[in-house]
Amino acid sequence: MSETSALERVRLGGRFWRLWWANAVNSVGDGVFAAAMPLLAVTVTKDPQQISLISAASYLPWLLVSLPAGAIVDRYDRATLMWRFQAFQAVVVIAVAVATAADKVSIPALAVAGFLLGSAQVVITNAAQSVLPQVVPAERLQRANGNQYMVQTVGATSLGPPLGSMLFALTAALPFVVDAGSFVLSAILLASLPRALVHITRRAPMRTQVAEGLRWLSRHKLLRTLAILLGVNSFCNRLGLATLVLFATQTLHLSNRDYGLVLVGEGVGSLIGGLASVWIARRVGSVRAFVLALAGNVAVYVGMGLAPNGASLAVMLALCGFMITLSSVVTVSLRQQIIPGQLLGRVNSVFRMLGWGLMPLGALVGGFMAQEWGLRAPFLLAAAVRALVLVPALPILITEARAVREKF
Numbered sequence: 001m002s003e004t005s006a007l008e009r010v011r012l013g014g015r016f017w018r019l020w021w022a023n024a025v026n027s028v029g030d031g032v033f034a035a036a037m038p039l040l041a042v043t044v045t046k047d048p049q050q051i052s053l054i055s056a057a058s059y060l061p062w063l064l065v066s067l068p069a070g071a072i073v074d075r076y077d078r079a080t081l082m083w084r085f086q087a088f089q090a091v092v093v094i095a096v097a098v099a100t101a102a103d104k105v106s107i108p109a110l111a112v113a114g115f116l117l118g119s120a121q122v123v124i125t126n127a128a129q130s131v132l133p134q135v136v137p138a139e140r141l142q143r144a145n146g147n148q149y150m151v152q153t154v155g156a157t158s159l160g161p162p163l164g165s166m167l168f169a170l171t172a173a174l175p176f177v178v179d180a181g182s183f184v185l186s187a188i189l190l191a192s193l194p195r196a197l198v199h200i201t202r203r204a205p206m207r208t209q210v211a212e213g214l215r216w217l218s219r220h221k222l223l224r225t226l227a228i229l230l231g232v233n234s235f236c237n238r239l240g241l242a243t244l245v246l247f248a249t250q251t252l253h254l255s256n257r258d259y260g261l262v263l264v265g266e267g268v269g270s271l272i273g274g275l276a277s278v279w280i281a282r283r284v285g286s287v288r289a290f291v292l293a294l295a296g297n298v299a300v301y302v303g304m305g306l307a308p309n310g311a312s313l314a315v316m317l318a319l320c321g322f323m324i325t326l327s328s329v330v331t332v333s334l335r336q337q338i339i340p341g342q343l344l345g346r347v348n349s350v351f352r353m354l355g356w357g358l359m360p361l362g363a364l365v366g367g368f369m370a371q372e373w374g375l376r377a378p379f380l381l382a383a384a385v386r387a388l389v390l391v392p393a394l395p396i397l398i399t400e401a402r403a404v405r406e407k408f
Helices: 003-010 014-044 048-059 066-075 078-101 107-135 138-170 174-191 206-219 221-241 244-251 256-284 286-306 310-338 341-356 359-373 377-403
Strands: none
Touching (some): 014 174, 014 256, 107 138, 221 359, 256 286
16 A cells, blocks of 8 residues: 555544544543542542432433434534533533632532533534544544544543642642633634534424434344443443542542542553554454453453552553543444434434433442442442343344454
């Protein structure tokens, strides 16, 4: 293959890179928020169940809002939806900063903020995944998704968390101000993108349009199975990580600063996963890469549950970040290639509802487990549930992968 031909295969275009920069800026802000929010919550209470309520509230919109969000994404210009909802997120985070500065923070208030931010994120994430096939050709989707997930996870887990914990140590309200600024800058970048055509008529009732997405996914055995597996694994992810801040600071006795540094491990793993995902998917096939990632996370969660110190926890988080990024890149790329463009928002929303809707329950179960059996127990239970569900799904995945000519 000539050098020019190789360059053509990876060229993604100016519109993609505007999306990429918006994602990069916003992801750093998300990482700042992800470190600061639990540290702020711990100043209010050290009760694992109350801490887990904030995580549950943040992910509850994936269950309650996903279906209407999918119809909205297919009705309106997707880039416009993204920047408007990011502007809304900026307002919510500024409100958290003001409450923090005024020493008026409470667990219910943080839970409400988490729910509002999560509701906006449902629309933004769906719109971002649905707009990408309009920006890059189908043969470059895996590369584009790899670049997006790589910068997203590096910003959210490597750059943002240590910055957030450092800013929190200076002034508790400061990381939330920085996060709001990242939303504003990202929104400005997204607002500069050209408008795209609306994909479906707005005259059809929303419930009819939502039903179309439900029917389409229910009839596609491979994507339906992947959605169910993603749901179980997302449940386990929240089950283990909902009380991570307590596990790190109380069981492993890490300082606030060290907690932020430990979170960098996930970003390092995600960076490697984003770089390697296309190569792995081409070598072994997308479905096999997905299965290998889920199987690997079983061992990773056992390792996190048994971690004796912060360094070993950071290593396990790095491996977890690698597996999550690999599985995310291949499944999102499969959806973008298989689902018809005019249905992409709605089917994505059903996929996300199944895949992420169990996260709030996982967070609550994790809080209960930590309260009753200790802060290591949620990780070990999550590993066991992952293994028990993956084994019976393997024959379905093998058959369906062959049906779509995947190299399994």
